[in-house]
Amino acid sequence: MTNFFALLELPESLSLDPETVETSWREKSRTPAPGGDDRAAALHEARATLVDPVRRLAHWLALRAPDAPPECGIDPALMDLFGAISPVLETTDHVLARLRRASTALAKAVLTREAVAAQLQIQELLQRIRPLQAALLDRFDAIEEDGRAGDHQPAARALGQLKFLQRWEAQCHERLLALIAT
Amino acid sequence: MNEELIIGIDLGTTNSLVGVVDSGFPLILADRDGDRLTPSCVSWPEEGPPLVGKEAFRSRMVAPERTVSSIKRFIGRPFSDLSPEERNDSAFPLVVGARDEILVEIDPDTLVTPVEISALLLARLKSVAEEALETPLARAVVTVPAYFNNSQREATKQAAVLAGFTVERILNEPTAAALAYGLDKLDESATVAVYDLGGGTFDLSVLQMRDGFFEVISTAGDTRLGGDDFDRAIAGHFATALALGTLGPGEEATLLARAREVKEALSTEEKVTARFPFLRGNESFELEVTRADLERWLAPVIERTRPIARRAFAEAARKGVGEVERLILVGGSTRIPFLREKLREWFGLDPDLSQHPDESIALGAAIQAGMLCGRVREIILVDVTPLSLGIETFGGLMNVILPRNSTIPVKAGELFTNAVDRQQSMAIRVLQGERELAKDNWLLGEVTVPFSPGPKGSARVGVQFAIDRDGILEVLARDTATGEDHVLEIRNAAVDVDDETVERMIGESIDHAFEDMNERIWTEAKLKSEELLPAVDEALAQAGHLVPTEDRAGIDEAVAGVRSALASESHDAAALKAANAALDEATQTLAALLVEIAFSGEGS
Known part of the structure; x- marks a missing residue:
C-alpha cells in the first residue's frame, strides 16, 4: 500500500490541516516527474484521502495496524439518529419518483410543497449528523496518542462510527441534490 | 508537415472554430473568406461529394432532409436512448443500425453515422487551419461538453482520428473558457463559475484559480439543452399563433430559421415582425413578436439551467470551496438579455461578459494545445470527471x-x-x-x-x-x-436488447406513414393531458383561492379545450397538442405561484 503521507511528504498525523495537504499536492503536481498518469492519479488519490478526515483516519489506521478492521456495530449514541433516517429517505424517494415522472411544469409545481417538506426534514437530519461528526473529530489527538502507545482500539471504534455518519450524510446530500435538480 | 504544432478545435453544435497559439497569444483562424465560424452543417447534394460548413448551411432551406445540423446532439448515443421528440422532431430522418447505433438516412443508399458527419466537420477545420498557417497539421485538442459521458467522448475522439488527427487531449468546454478567461490573470486568486450555454448543450463548472493553477472543483450539465431548444420553443409558439396545425418538413425548417432570427434580433431590439412569405402554398403569414413575448416563451427553457447550476454550486461548497466570486458567461445563447437578468436574480452575481460568447472555447482549446506543445508555460490544469x-x-x-x-x-x-x-x-x-x-x-x-x-x-x-x-x-x-x-x-x-425491441425500434424508425405518425403523437399528447388535468385540480385545491378571476377563467377555458380535444373521435393529434400547449401556458402563473407559496410556507 502506498503511504500517502510519505508521497506528499507530510507528517503521519491525524490532525493534518487540509490547507497543508493542498499546498503540498499543488507543489507536487506542478513539477513534472516520471510516472505520467500513474503518478498524477496517485497524487490525486493521496490528496483526496488526506483532506477528508474519515479517509485520513482509515489510511492512518491501515498503515499502523493493517489487520485491525473498523468496529462495525452502531454506537448507542447513534441509534436514535439511525432510526430517524430511513423513514425520511423513504418519503423523499417517493416524492422524487413522482417528480421524475411528472413531465409538465404544473405537475411538478403541484409536488413542490412535499418536496420542500422533505428538504427541511433532510436538513434537520444533517444538523443532527454534523455535531456527532465534530465530536468524533475532536478526539483525533487522543486517538493518535493511544495509537502511538500501541492501542488502536479507539481509532478503530471512531472509524466505525464516522463511517456510519459519513454514509448517512452522503445519503442525505444525494437526496438534497436530487431535490434541487429534479 | 508541422510535427510539433497542435491546434485547438471547438466542435460546436451550431458552429465550430479552430485556433492556435502564436507568440504566446491564442488566436482564431479564419477561412479564405475571412470567416472564423464554420457552421456545423453537412449536406448531401443529389450528385457529388457532401458540402460542409457554410455551403451546407445555405442548402438547409432547399434540401432540409439532406442537410444535417446539430449532429453533436446524437454523437456517441445509442438509438434506444433517443426520446420520442428527438426521433420525431429531427429535420433529417434517423434510423437505427444493427448495433442500436444512430444512422442518418440521407437516402436509402446513403446512411451516415454521427461520427462520420463530425469527421467531415473536423476535416474542414483541419483544412481551414492548414490554409491559414500554410502547413500540413496532424495534432489537435478537441473540446467536448463537460457533461459528455464516456461514449460521447470516445465517439468525438474517433471522429477526430477519422479526420486525420492525432488527438492530444479531449478538453471540457467550460474548462477551455476558463483558460481563455484566466490567461491574463495568472497572478490572481479567485473562485469562478463558467456558465456555458451553447447551441445544444449546457454546462456549469466551478473552478479555483490560484498561482497559475486552474482546478475544476465541480461540474454539472445537460447535453440536450441549448439554443436549439430556444428555437424549437419559439417555432412552436409561431405554429400555435398562426394556427398551422401539422407542419411539413419544409415549413418546420422555415419556422425554425425564422425563430432563430427573431431570437437574435430581440437581443438588441424591443419588437420585430416575423414574416413567412408563401409558407403554405401561396399563403403568407406575419407575426409581431415583442421582447416580452420572447421572454415568456423562453422562461421555461432558461429555468432548466437553474437546478443544474445550483447542483454544481452545492457540490463545490461541499468540497469546502469558498463562495463563487465571478460568473463567466460563454456560448452564443448567453447573448439573450433576459437570460443575463435571470442569472443576476438567481445567483446575486453580475455576469462577467468579458469573454467572446462564440470564440472563448476555441481560444481555450488553443491555449491547452499551446501548453501541450510547449508554447504556453506556467499554467497547470486539473479537471474532474463529470459523472459517477x-x-x-x-x-x-x-x-x-x-x-x-x-x-x-x-x-x-x-x-x-x-x-x-x-x-x-x-x-x-x-x-x-x-x-x-x-x-x-x-x-x-x-x-x-x-x-x-x-x-x-x-x-x-x-x-x-x-x-x-x-x-x-x-x-x-x-x-x-x-x-x-x-x-x-x-x-x-x-x-442485450431483446430482438423484439430492436424489431419494434427498426419498425418505428423507418415507418413514416402519416396515420401511424398521427397515432403516435396522439398517444404522447394524451399521456400529457392525463397528467395535466388532475394536476390542475390539485393545483387549484392548493392555491385556487390566490388565483385572480380572469386567470381562473382562462384556466377553465383551457381545461375545457383539452377535454373536448380528448373526446374527439378523429384523434386529432395536432389539436390535442395545441390544447395541451394552451393549458400549459394558461397555468404557467399558477405553477409559479405554487412554487412560491411552497417555499414561503404560506397556504399550508
Whole structure:
C-alpha cells in the first residue's frame, strides 16, 4: 500500500490541516516527474484521502495496524439518529419518483410543497449528523496518542462510527441534490 | 508537415472554430473568406461529394432532409436512448443500425453515422487551419461538453482520428473558457463559475484559480439543452399563433430559421415582425413578436439551467470551496438579455461578459494545445470527471467505484472472484450516472473478467477502472497469480436488447406513414393531458383561492379545450397538442405561484 503521507511528504498525523495537504499536492503536481498518469492519479488519490478526515483516519489506521478492521456495530449514541433516517429517505424517494415522472411544469409545481417538506426534514437530519461528526473529530489527538502507545482500539471504534455518519450524510446530500435538480 | 504544432478545435453544435497559439497569444483562424465560424452543417447534394460548413448551411432551406445540423446532439448515443421528440422532431430522418447505433438516412443508399458527419466537420477545420498557417497539421485538442459521458467522448475522439488527427487531449468546454478567461490573470486568486450555454448543450463548472493553477472543483450539465431548444420553443409558439396545425418538413425548417432570427434580433431590439412569405402554398403569414413575448416563451427553457447550476454550486461548497466570486458567461445563447437578468436574480452575481460568447472555447482549446506543445508555460490544469462511474450489482443497483467530480486522472481497483467451481469468466456491466438503480444510468458496455479454473473462491482478479485526462475510461485486469495486466474491452452491450425491441425500434424508425405518425403523437399528447388535468385540480385545491378571476377563467377555458380535444373521435393529434400547449401556458402563473407559496410556507 502506498503511504500517502510519505508521497506528499507530510507528517503521519491525524490532525493534518487540509490547507497543508493542498499546498503540498499543488507543489507536487506542478513539477513534472516520471510516472505520467500513474503518478498524477496517485497524487490525486493521496490528496483526496488526506483532506477528508474519515479517509485520513482509515489510511492512518491501515498503515499502523493493517489487520485491525473498523468496529462495525452502531454506537448507542447513534441509534436514535439511525432510526430517524430511513423513514425520511423513504418519503423523499417517493416524492422524487413522482417528480421524475411528472413531465409538465404544473405537475411538478403541484409536488413542490412535499418536496420542500422533505428538504427541511433532510436538513434537520444533517444538523443532527454534523455535531456527532465534530465530536468524533475532536478526539483525533487522543486517538493518535493511544495509537502511538500501541492501542488502536479507539481509532478503530471512531472509524466505525464516522463511517456510519459519513454514509448517512452522503445519503442525505444525494437526496438534497436530487431535490434541487429534479 | 508541422510535427510539433497542435491546434485547438471547438466542435460546436451550431458552429465550430479552430485556433492556435502564436507568440504566446491564442488566436482564431479564419477561412479564405475571412470567416472564423464554420457552421456545423453537412449536406448531401443529389450528385457529388457532401458540402460542409457554410455551403451546407445555405442548402438547409432547399434540401432540409439532406442537410444535417446539430449532429453533436446524437454523437456517441445509442438509438434506444433517443426520446420520442428527438426521433420525431429531427429535420433529417434517423434510423437505427444493427448495433442500436444512430444512422442518418440521407437516402436509402446513403446512411451516415454521427461520427462520420463530425469527421467531415473536423476535416474542414483541419483544412481551414492548414490554409491559414500554410502547413500540413496532424495534432489537435478537441473540446467536448463537460457533461459528455464516456461514449460521447470516445465517439468525438474517433471522429477526430477519422479526420486525420492525432488527438492530444479531449478538453471540457467550460474548462477551455476558463483558460481563455484566466490567461491574463495568472497572478490572481479567485473562485469562478463558467456558465456555458451553447447551441445544444449546457454546462456549469466551478473552478479555483490560484498561482497559475486552474482546478475544476465541480461540474454539472445537460447535453440536450441549448439554443436549439430556444428555437424549437419559439417555432412552436409561431405554429400555435398562426394556427398551422401539422407542419411539413419544409415549413418546420422555415419556422425554425425564422425563430432563430427573431431570437437574435430581440437581443438588441424591443419588437420585430416575423414574416413567412408563401409558407403554405401561396399563403403568407406575419407575426409581431415583442421582447416580452420572447421572454415568456423562453422562461421555461432558461429555468432548466437553474437546478443544474445550483447542483454544481452545492457540490463545490461541499468540497469546502469558498463562495463563487465571478460568473463567466460563454456560448452564443448567453447573448439573450433576459437570460443575463435571470442569472443576476438567481445567483446575486453580475455576469462577467468579458469573454467572446462564440470564440472563448476555441481560444481555450488553443491555449491547452499551446501548453501541450510547449508554447504556453506556467499554467497547470486539473479537471474532474463529470459523472459517477460504477458497476451493476446482482440486485440491479449501481455500485459507485469512481465518484463524480473526482480529479482526473483517477484509478480505483475492485477484486473479483469466482462464485462457483471452474467458473471461466464473469461479465461486468459498466455504468455512468447518478441514479441508484442501474437501469436509470447510462450503460457504457460490458467487460468480461477471465478466471483461471479452480474451486469456488480460488480465482482472484483485480480489476482497475482508470479515467484518463480525456475523461475516457480504461478497464484493466490483473491476475493476482501471474501479476499480468491486460486491457479489457468495453463491449457495446446493446445486443442485450431483446430482438423484439430492436424489431419494434427498426419498425418505428423507418415507418413514416402519416396515420401511424398521427397515432403516435396522439398517444404522447394524451399521456400529457392525463397528467395535466388532475394536476390542475390539485393545483387549484392548493392555491385556487390566490388565483385572480380572469386567470381562473382562462384556466377553465383551457381545461375545457383539452377535454373536448380528448373526446374527439378523429384523434386529432395536432389539436390535442395545441390544447395541451394552451393549458400549459394558461397555468404557467399558477405553477409559479405554487412554487412560491411552497417555499414561503404560506397556504399550508
